[in-house]
Amino acid sequence: MADTEKTYKCLxxxxxxxxxxxxxxxxxxxxxxxxEIYFSICGxxxxxxxLEKRLKTDYPNVTWKIKKTxxxxxxxxxxxxxxxxxxxxQGVAW
Amino acid sequence: xxxxxxxxxxxxxxVVIDFEDQTEMVKQTALVNGIPNVRYLHASRxxxxxxxxxxxxxxxxxxxxxxxxxxxxxxxxxxPPQQRILFEGTLDxxxxxxxxxxxxxxxxxxxxAVYTDGLPIRVPTEERVREMLTGTRHKPDELITYQSERxxxxxxxxxxxxxxxxxxxxxMTATVEKVATIAxxxxxxxxxxxxxxxxxxxxxxxxxxxxxxxxVCISGPYAKEIGMNVGAGMIDPGSPVNMPIGRxxxxxxxxxxxxxxxxxxxxxxxxxxxxxxxxxxENADGLPAGWKGLNEEYGFKKDESxxxxxxxxxxxxxxxxxxxxxxxxxxxxxxxxxxxxxVKGTPGPHNFLEYxxxxxxxxREGGITFVMVPEMAQHLHDYGxxxxxxxxxxxxxxxxxxxxxxxxxxxxxxxxxGWLGIEPTSGKHWKELADDYLVPLVNDPRDICIIVxxxxxxxxxxxxxxxxxxxxxxxxxxxx
Numbered sequence: 001m002a003d004t005e006k007t008y009k010c011l012x013x014x015x016x017x018x019x020x021x022x023x024x025x026x027x028x029x030x031x032x033x034x035x036e037i038y039f040s041i042c043g044x045x046x047x048x049x050x051l052e053k054r055l056k057t058d059y060p061n062v063t064w065k066i067k068k069t070x071x072x073x074x075x076x077x078x079x080x081x082x083x084x085x086x087x088x089x090q091g092v093a094w
Numbered sequence: 095x096x097x098x099x100x101x102x103x104x105x106x107x108x109v110v111i112d113f114e115d116q117t118e119m120v121k122q123t124a125l126v127n128g129i130p131n132v133r134y135l136h137a138s139r140x141x142x143x144x145x146x147x148x149x150x151x152x153x154x155x156x157x158x159x160x161x162x163x164x165x166x167x168x169x170x171x172x173x174p175p176q177q178r179i180l181f182e183g184t185l186d187x188x189x190x191x192x193x194x195x196x197x198x199x200x201x202x203x204x205x206x207a208v209y210t211d212g213l214p215i216r217v218p219t220e221e222r223v224r225e226m227l228t229g230t231r232h233k234p235d236e237l238i239t240y241q242s243e244r245x246x247x248x249x250x251x252x253x254x255x256x257x258x259x260x261x262x263x264x265x266m267t268a269t270v271e272k273v274a275t276i277a278x279x280x281x282x283x284x285x286x287x288x289x290x291x292x293x294x295x296x297x298x299x300x301x302x303x304x305x306x307x308x309x310v311c312i313s314g315p316y317a318k319e320i321g322m323n324v325g326a327g328m329i330d331p332g333s334p335v336n337m338p339i340g341r342x343x344x345x346x347x348x349x350x351x352x353x354x355x356x357x358x359x360x361x362x363x364x365x366x367x368x369x370x371x372x373x374x375x376e377n378a379d380g381l382p383a384g385w386k387g388l389n390e391e392y393g394f395k396k397d398e399s400x401x402x403x404x405x406x407x408x409x410x411x412x413x414x415x416x417x418x419x420x421x422x423x424x425x426x427x428x429x430x431x432x433x434x435x436x437v438k439g440t441p442g443p444h445n446f447l448e449y450x451x452x453x454x455x456x457x458r459e460g461g462i463t464f465v466m467v468p469e470m471a472q473h474l475h476d477y478g479x480x481x482x483x484x485x486x487x488x489x490x491x492x493x494x495x496x497x498x499x500x501x502x503x504x505x506x507x508x509x510x511x512g513w514l515g516i517e518p519t520s521g522k523h524w525k526e527l528a529d530d531y532l533v534p535l536v537n538d539p540r541d542i543c544i545i546v547x548x549x550x551x552x553x554x555x556x557x558x559x560x561x562x563x564x565x566x567x568x569x570x571x572x573x574x
Contacts, residue, residue, distance in 0.1 A: 008219040010188045011275040012180035013209055015266025015350035019173035022128050023099075025166045026107045029159050037158070043508065047111070050143040054151050070512040076097050087158045088101055091111030092137055094120075 033061040035086040038077060041068040044092035051091075095120075099127040109133045109157035111150065115201035118357040119302075126264060131166040133157040179220075188217040192279070202356035211344045211370065215279035226274040229287030230573055234271035238294050241572040245564055262299045263359075264352030276345045280371075281338035285320050289373075289401055290342045291573035296403035296566070298347040300359045300368075307365030307409055308343055309372040309557070311545055313388035314399030316570050317375035324377040326549025329465075331370075340373030343403075365409050377547040380468030382475035385482050388545065392567040399570040406558035408458065413450045413554060420446065420552040424473055443476040446554070447485075451492055454556060459503050461541025461559020462489065467548040486539035493536040498529035538562035 029035055039055060041048045048068075056064050065085075067075040072093035077085055098108050112120060114136040124132040135153050138146045181191045192215055195205035209215070216222070227234055237258050244253035258267050270291065277290045293310055300306060309329075317324060323333040331337060347353040355361070361368075378387050378396075389400045415431070422429035424442035431449050432438050447464075454462060479485045497517075500506055507513075513524040519533060536542060540562025560566055 004186065005184060007183055008185060008188065008217070008221070009179045010181040010183075010192075011218045011220065011223050011271070012177055013218065013272060013275045013279060013345070013349040014176070014180075015261050015264065015268050015272065015352065016176055017174045017264060017266050017352075019171055020126060020128050022125070022130050022168070022170045022172055023103055024169050025129065025131055025133070025162055026102045026105045028107050028161055032155060032159065044137070046143040047137050047146055048143075050147045051151065054147050058151060059155065070508045070510075070514075072508070074097055077101070082101070082104055082106065085101075085106055088098075088106055088108045089111070089154055089158070090098060090108055092113070094095060094098060094110050094112065 029087055032059055034063075036063040036065060036084055037087040037089065038065045038067055038081070038085055040074045040077075040088055040090045041066065042072050042074050042091065042093035043070055045070075047092055055089075095123040095127045095129075095132075098132060099124075099129045102129050102132070107158050109135060109154055111135050111137050111154070113137060113139055115139075115356075116360070118199065119360065122358055123263070125172060130172070131168070133166075185217055185219075188219075189214060192217060198354065198356040200356075201360075206355055207348075209349060210279070211341065211348065213370070215345070216281050218275040218278040222278045223271065223275050226278050226282070226284050226287055227271065229274075229277075229284030230270065230291060232270045232291070232573065234269060234274070236270045238268050238270065238273060238291070241295060241569055259295055259297050261297050261346070261351040262353075263302075266350055266352060268294065268350045272350065273346065276349055277338075277342055280342040280345050281334075282342060283338075286335065286339050286342075288570045288573040289316065289320075289339050290346075292401040292568040292570045293339070293343050293403055294346055294350070295568045295573075296401075298343055298351055298353075298403075299405045300347045300351065300353040301361070301405055301407070302358070303360040303362065304407060305361045305363060305365055305409070306405055306407055307367035307372075307558075308347070308403075308405045309367045309374070310340060310343055310404070311388060311402045312339075312373065312375040312399065312570070313378070313402060313567075314394070314570065315378075315397055316399030317378075322375040324375045324380075324547045326551070328374040328547050329372060336373050336375070337370065340371030342371065343373070344368060344371040367409065374547060376545055377468060380471065380546045382468075382472050384480050385471065385475065385544075385546070388543075388567065391482070392565055394567070394569070400567045401570055402567050404463075404557075404560065404566055406463075406560070408558035411454075411556050413446075415552060420470075443473040445474065445477050446470065447474070447489065447492075450554060450556065451489070455493060455495075455535050459493075459500075459505060459535040461536050461538075461543070461562070463543040463545065463557040463559050464554055465545045465547065465557065466554040467550065467552060468546055469550070470552055470554050471544065471546045482544050483539065485544060486542040489542045490534055490536045490539040493534045494532040495535055496529060497524075497527050497531045497533055500533050500535070503535075 069075050101108050120134050124130050192209050194208045198206045240253045240257050273294045322335045353359040388402050419429050423431040427437045427440040435448050517524050541559045543560050
């Protein structure tokens with residue numbers, strides 16, 4: 001066999017990706033009124049400051065709670081807060 | 095995204111707001127965290143806040159209330175295939191195969207290499223990888239694990255010796271054989287493998303947005319042992335040792351980390367360090383008396399070898415001396431630099447850092463890594479800095495600035511969490527401090543670093559600094 005026709009087994013450089021279980025999203029809200037929704041803010045005050053104001057004025061029957069950091073890692077809800085939380089808006093980092 | 099996954103799995107509906115160019119990153123991270131169909135809306139990089147809110151407030155609330163689609167209700171298991179032999183064929187066919195590309199959508203809209211850095215590679219045949227593995231006593235099927243304890247860094251957690259390394263951003267793991275495969279692709283020789291394994295132990299992060307540059311500096315006798323260039327052009331092309339080891343970092347990031355431009359590696363323009371990779375070495379023989387090598391700075395012995403693996407914001411800059419301009423300063427105290435430092439007519443040694451420093455912090459805070467030729471290190475020593483630590487402390491003091499000026503930088507708005515916390519040097523709340531109170535732009539003297547190497551022409555280049563509280567150093571000897 002000519003050298004150019006010789007075949008070789010060539011190894012895979014890709015890493016070993018662990019299997020991941022994938023989940024359905026949580027069911028959506030049937031209504032907004034009376035719900036407790038968290039606005040979880042990570043930076044970008046140019047967007048989040050006016051958004052917070054509009055959420056409160058446009059949806060006054062929602063109980064709005066705010067979790068805020070200027071950094072990029074969200075301030076998480078505590079276990080207790082998760083028990084009464086009906087929804088989370090996360091932005092602009094996550 | 096792990097946090098959002100936790101919420102969704104707990105039955106709490108969420109919606110994420112980010113920019114359009116981050117779409118591929120959101121999708122991939124959501125998949126890796128088990129919620130591939132996370133609802134995501136685009137904010138604008140350019141519209142004013144109120145205009146942007148007009149556009150997105152309705153869709154935000156719809157994202158929380160519109161019933162799930164069939165796709166969003168799916169559960170399953172994502173398990174990419176993993177085969178040891180990726181390709182079988184002639185060398186020519188293999189060379190073509192490994193240059194496979196994928197089309198990455200906005201913000202790139204161009205083909206990006208799947209297995210390489212865009213350049214052709216040396217095909218990793220079984221025979222070549224077997225030969226590469228003679229460079230280490232570690233077994234081929236051994237997982238890459240931490241060889242020592244590591245403190246937590248940024249969003250990470252503390253690592254114990256023996257913990258398996260997860261390569262970011264895809265959290266993949268790897269065997270010694272996979273690293274050897276990549277070392278073949280990069281053009282390394284078996285004697286380079288311990289350095290490549292030490293680099294792999296760092297997990298080869300590439301950062302996310304803005305611009306991050308990765309580079310490696312070897313310290314210890316290993317550099318001379320394998321024939322690294324520590325002299326002129328040590329960060330330039332030419333060395334068949336420096337170049338492939340530096341390249342291995344990037345190929346590890348691509349193949350073991352899954353780092354893909356426009357998807358999860360979002361450098362907006364990029365860094366020259368990352369093109370082809372960067373590895374150089376400290377010139378231990380060029381250190382002034384009493385100045386520790388990088389290995390000794392991190393508690394290793396002089397005869398132990400380490401890889402300092404850096405992934406830092408920013409690129410490289412350096413003072414531009416005219417031909418002879420620096421020498422005139424030190425030899426006889428003449429020329430522009432001498433006039434700037436007010437030492438006209440006085441022979442050196444003079445502290446040239448006084449000339450370099452003021453411009454460094456014009457638009458950035460933080461530590462500095464000085465890469466300087468041995469002659470200039472010797473001038474600093476002769477001037478009076480008998481240890482590197484003395485230089486580090488001096489530079490940190492020079493970084494003092496008023497609170498008023500500090501508030502005109504970009505990062506401190508985030509670093510201080512909107513000026514809500516305690517200023518560390520005073521123990522007082524930021525908002526209680528007078529405008530003229532002095533704070534350092536460099537948090538810790540150990541955020542500054544000096545690496546001695548390079549040729550005879552007098553050059554000192556500045557790179558972003560390290561984080562003094564953490565160690566970016568990995569033992570090469572542990573991987574021999």
